[in-house]
Amino acid sequence: MRSLLQVISSQLKTLSLELRTRNLELKKMSKLHFTTKHINEAAVQRNWYVVDATNQTVGRMCAKIASVLRGKNKVYYSPHVDCGDFIIVVNADKVVFTGNKMAEKEYLTFSGYPGGQKAEIARELIRRRPEAIVERAVKGMLPKNRLGRKMFKKLFVYADDKHTHVAQKPQPLTF
Numbered sequence: 001m002r003s004l005l006q007v008i009s010s011q012l013k014t015l016s017l018e019l020r021t022r023n024l025e026l027k028k029m030s031k032l033h034f035t036t037k038h039i040n041e042a043a044v045q046r047n048w049y050v051v052d053a054t055n056q057t058v059g060r061m062c063a064k065i066a067s068v069l070r071g072k073n074k075v076y077y078s079p080h081v082d083c084g085d086f087i088i089v090v091n092a093d094k095v096v097f098t099g100n101k102m103a104e105k106e107y108l109t110f111s112g113y114p115g116g117q118k119a120e121i122a123r124e125l126i127r128r129r130p131e132a133i134v135e136r137a138v139k140g141m142l143p144k145n146r147l148g149r150k151m152f153k154k155l156f157v158y159a160d161d162k163h164t165h166v167a168q169k170p171q172p173l174t175f
Contacts, residue, residue, distance in 0.1 A: 039076040039083065046154075047085045048165065049173035054094040056175070058137055064175050065089070065134075066141035069151045082150050087173070088165050089157045093130035097122060107136065131157040 071083025105122040126133055134157045142148040
């Protein structure tokens with residue numbers, strides 16, 4: 001009986017020793033994997049770009065602008081951090097639509113009251129408020145949350161070729 005207990009205890013000791021060595025091997029192996037580095041808000045470097053919208057197709061231009069506003073042009077892009085740059089759009093009144101969209105595309109607004117929905121054709125909106133066309137197109141391409149609203153604040157649209165951001169030394173952004 002005693003010898004049987006001694007044999008079992010010696011086997012338990014060897015098993016526990018084997019488990020300890022395996023755990024050490026696993027701990028060593030866990031240091032071999034790589035973790036994904038995420039950038040934080042403080043490390044983001046923001047640039048200023050100016051876009052000339054003369055003879056640019058609205059949707060194609062705004063898709064590229066939205067991509068830069070999100071920061072997808074940067075190596076350290078992360079979807080949960082605002083990594084984007086500032087964009088200034090000039091000559092917004094000279095944008096073009098493809099097909100018959102200038103005469104047929106409707107922009108809807110709703111006041112919240114019964115019968116308060118108004119429709120406006122793109123030609124009329126570009127005559128009355130040309131900045132709204134680019135702003136609405138870009139806003140629709142950004143995330144629909146507080147991060148998207150923060151990104152949208154970095155977009156500045158002007159109907160003519162003058163802007164008030166000369167001190168920021170914006171670089172031209174061409175597509």
